[in-house]
Amino acid sequence: MTKRSIFILLPDGVGLRNFAYGKFPQIAEAEGFDVTFWNNTPFDLTSLGLKETKIENASPRPQTDLLKRSRSVIDLNRNVSASNDKVYDSYRQKASSLGFKNKIKSLLVGHLSKKYDSDKGLVTLRQKIKDSERKSAYYAQCLQTLKRERPSVVFCTNQRPLTAISPILAAQDLGIPTVAFIFSWDNIPKATMVIEADYYMVWSDHMKLELLHYYPYIPAENIIVTGTPQFEPHFDNGLLVSREAFFASHGLDLNKKYICYSGDDITTSPNDPQYLSDVAEAVRQLNGQGENLGIVFRRCPVDFSDRFDTVLEKHKDIITAIHPAWKRMGAVWNAVLPTREDMALQVNTIAHTEMVVNLGSSMVFDYASHGKPCAFVNYDPSPNAREGWSVKTIYDYVHFRSMPDKKAVIWLNNPEEIASKLKSGMQNPSEYVRHASDWFNVINEHPVTSASQRIVNAIKSIV
Numbered sequence: 001m002t003k004r005s006i007f008i009l010l011p012d013g014v015g016l017r018n019f020a021y022g023k024f025p026q027i028a029e030a031e032g033f034d035v036t037f038w039n040n041t042p043f044d045l046t047s048l049g050l051k052e053t054k055i056e057n058a059s060p061r062p063q064t065d066l067l068k069r070s071r072s073v074i075d076l077n078r079n080v081s082a083s084n085d086k087v088y089d090s091y092r093q094k095a096s097s098l099g100f101k102n103k104i105k106s107l108l109v110g111h112l113s114k115k116y117d118s119d120k121g122l123v124t125l126r127q128k129i130k131d132s133e134r135k136s137a138y139y140a141q142c143l144q145t146l147k148r149e150r151p152s153v154v155f156c157t158n159q160r161p162l163t164a165i166s167p168i169l170a171a172q173d174l175g176i177p178t179v180a181f182i183f184s185w186d187n188i189p190k191a192t193m194v195i196e197a198d199y200y201m202v203w204s205d206h207m208k209l210e211l212l213h214y215y216p217y218i219p220a221e222n223i224i225v226t227g228t229p230q231f232e233p234h235f236d237n238g239l240l241v242s243r244e245a246f247f248a249s250h251g252l253d254l255n256k257k258y259i260c261y262s263g264d265d266i267t268t269s270p271n272d273p274q275y276l277s278d279v280a281e282a283v284r285q286l287n288g289q290g291e292n293l294g295i296v297f298r299r300c301p302v303d304f305s306d307r308f309d310t311v312l313e314k315h316k317d318i319i320t321a322i323h324p325a326w327k328r329m330g331a332v333w334n335a336v337l338p339t340r341e342d343m344a345l346q347v348n349t350i351a352h353t354e355m356v357v358n359l360g361s362s363m364v365f366d367y368a369s370h371g372k373p374c375a376f377v378n379y380d381p382s383p384n385a386r387e388g389w390s391v392k393t394i395y396d397y398v399h400f401r402s403m404p405d406k407k408a409v410i411w412l413n414n415p416e417e418i419a420s421k422l423k424s425g426m427q428n429p430s431e432y433v434r435h436a437s438d439w440f441n442v443i444n445e446h447p448v449t450s451a452s453q454r455i456v457n458a459i460k461s462i463v
Helices: 013-019 024-030 062-083 086-091 100-115 119-133 137-149 162-173 205-214 229-235 243-250 272-288 309-314 340-351 363-369 391-395 398-402 415-427 429-443 448-462
Strands: 005-010 034-039 052-054 153-156 178-181 199-202 223-225 257-262 293-298 319-321 326-328 336-338 356-358 374-377 410-412
Touching: 005 013, 005 137, 005 162, 013 024, 013 229, 013 336, 024 034, 024 448, 062 086, 062 100, 062 119, 062 162, 119 162, 137 162, 153 162, 153 448, 162 178, 178 448, 199 205, 199 448, 205 223, 205 429, 229 340, 229 363, 229 448, 257 272, 257 415, 272 293, 272 309, 272 415, 293 340, 309 319, 336 340, 340 363, 356 363, 363 374, 363 429, 374 415, 398 429, 410 415, 415 429
Parallel strands: 005 034, 005 153, 034 052, 153 178, 178 199, 199 223, 257 293, 257 356, 293 319, 356 374, 374 410
Antiparallel strands: 326 336
């Protein structure tokens, strides 16, 4: 490869939107870099005019997975102990107990997490994860690829996947600098750190402090605040189409104003169909008072269930479903991958709706980017769809504690007040957007439009 070259590691599909579909490759090339995607997704990036090297048979060792899961348990145990805060227990992933193999795995994880649950033990466990992966055929393949290509830096788009360990280790063993991008605003408190890179890029000063708090072995000077490219498309006027064109494409009524209901996955929000129904009833009530409103329903891209069918049929005169343009490439959630087309679809959905309703997602920042308010559902319906689940658990998550003012969103505390609060949000959007923008400033480095450039500049300084 050329002297200044970036290998962008895509261990899974979550980095596609941030680093393949946006302006990042063009900015990097304009700064004199040769950009190649080290691609572990099924997508053919060459069809987009991008250079790629495919990863074949990315198979971490089963032992590494057990060690990684044990580390996550220990990290959460220590967070509970250090803070006396039970919120960290809600981040625990319940392992399957079906079948003999899964029971054995659970027993081994329990044993390992007890054995290494100390400062010294955690250091040992982190090293064992690396030692285990160095024995894999996958690591040998990564080593061979890097010896052949010799990039100046390996930039990993996601700190979570097990499949990222071997590529990062191989690069470090060859003296190639490595960078990990923390891909989501809620990741750090959840004990999702899987890889150990030389440098980390984060969304904000707030996230940098989180990283130092939860992973004190990382030197502060190796954490670089860049912001995320996630929100840059909202400021790209080239993605926008006219209201008339968007409405015609999706069968919407030009005489109506639309509210977006943004769905969650079934684990995060098992009551989503009920919430959508409650919002539809509120819109029906407002229309009876002289409004002319509809709902655009954008489901969670990884939710292919039929759980909304009854609600959509009952309220088909009010709700129009606009499905995300993602492709299902496998059976598990992280094999459902975004397409470049969905970037424009999401931007136009936001641009041509008045506000959004959902359960606690980062869509609040997407809508704030367009100067529009967000309402958070904040009640448990009766009967509850899943025993032990509550919105109180969701809103107690650590990332919501970054909200500087509760007025950043409209809180829908019961079905009876939805109509009046939706009307208030549409009549006085600036009041809510102002507070949401304050929160956005905490969460993400501004200006939002310069995130890709800041990342490239940081890579230049590392190289």
